[in-house]
Amino acid sequence: MSVNQIVIVGGGHAAAALCVALSEAGQGHRVHLVSEEQELPYHRPPLSKNFLKKLDETIALHKGAAWYGEQGIQTHLSNAVVRIDRQAQKAVLRSGVALSYQHLVLATGTRARTLDALPPFLTNVHVLRNAEHARSLRTRLNEMVAAGRHLTVLGGGFIGLEIAASARQLGLDVTVLEVAPRLLGRSVSVQLAEHVLVHHLSMGTKMQISAHIENYEVRENHLRSIQVNGNRMAIDELILGIGAIPETRLASDCGLTVDNGIVVDACMRTSDPAVMAVGDCVAFPTSDGGRIRLESVQNANDQARIAATTLLGREERYAPIPWFWSEQGPMRLQMAGLLPPSFETVRRSGTNASSFTLFHMVGDKLLCAESANAPLDHMMSRKLIETRVTLNPATLVDHLIPLKSFLA
């Protein structure tokens, strides 16, 4: 077994992007990819969108099996890494195989948050993180349509809202329960959250905000009802869309520093120089001396590219302009940058009532932009944030910015 091997733990977006970057540098033959899933790395975003709505929609792989073979990448599917021996530089697989490594990259993503109050394995309670979840949820949703049953979504975050919109488009009766006083509390501005609420109401979804769940009635592995703000509500099927927890167990078990994510430097190195980490499982340094963990495809792809650079012996630091998208029925949201603690907002309306952009500015600088059905604004905003150009809010509103020069 070669000692200059790179072992990638995880088979998601970050792992796929790292395989591509290393292959492009002619290093594919050094790579072992270990994933506990049975599929090769695939695109996760469609799982809450088109995949749920179309019975014939298949999982979209990043690369097919032949590509991994051509690059010399050895894949170990349905076979998790269960232990890392940092002293011996070995990753121990569930199958008992021990892979030696010169470099190990943790790309373990997140797992769905669940509720302590609910026993596991209830037959009508679902989460959505992977292809297996999506397949069983899609089957269930289609059975529910035929039986005229009701779906309850707990959590008004991105994934919960995307599932709610997909289920409505399938024709299901849907209620979303959000414990906070607004939707998407952690991620978007109050103005955008209000628009999202109106959008879901217009789709016919029942929305209950500030919904406090007081108790759960469980019988025979089935959640029968819940009590919300004093009222009992029968449950046919419940989706838990209450966020994700970084998958850091392997890292903490082998003594790496973990603090709401595996702690890395700007080059994706953990506290052990032979071990790197990328993607949703990572807490990385910000320019103001803080630390942040992001859950997005952009973050996974860009961190993988930086990790490849580090593995190839060059230094590039991760300093992203984060961006994200979400599709909730006919509404496509796109966000660029991060919301600062305080800001002034300039709204630009698009060609119809459902299309607009909220430009969030601090002084004459654009720090964050939230677009609904306005993809050109989103692309422009990413450039404006990145280049830190001085802006007059009036020019944003009056369409005076020469879009093409920013997109060139």
Ligand SMILES: Cc1cc2nc3c(=O)[nH]c(=O)nc-3n(C[C@H](O)[C@H](O)[C@H](O)COP(=O)(O)OP(=O)(O)OC[C@H]3O[C@@H](n4cnc5c(N)ncnc54)[C@H](O)[C@@H]3O)c2cc1C
């Ligand atoms: C339903 C859904 C919809 C989404 N929609 C969007 C969207 O619209 N836009 C957007 O930007 N982002 C979206 N995201 C988020 C995006 O998919 C994630 O940010 C991205 O997948 C993160 O990539 P990752 O490689 O860090 O983790 P993941 O893609 O989660 O991959 C982690 C992998 O590691 C494996 N693993 C974990 N532990 C081990 C182990 N010990 N051994 C072996 N394998 C292990 C897991 O099984 C998994 O395959 C969505 C996510 C979901 C679940």
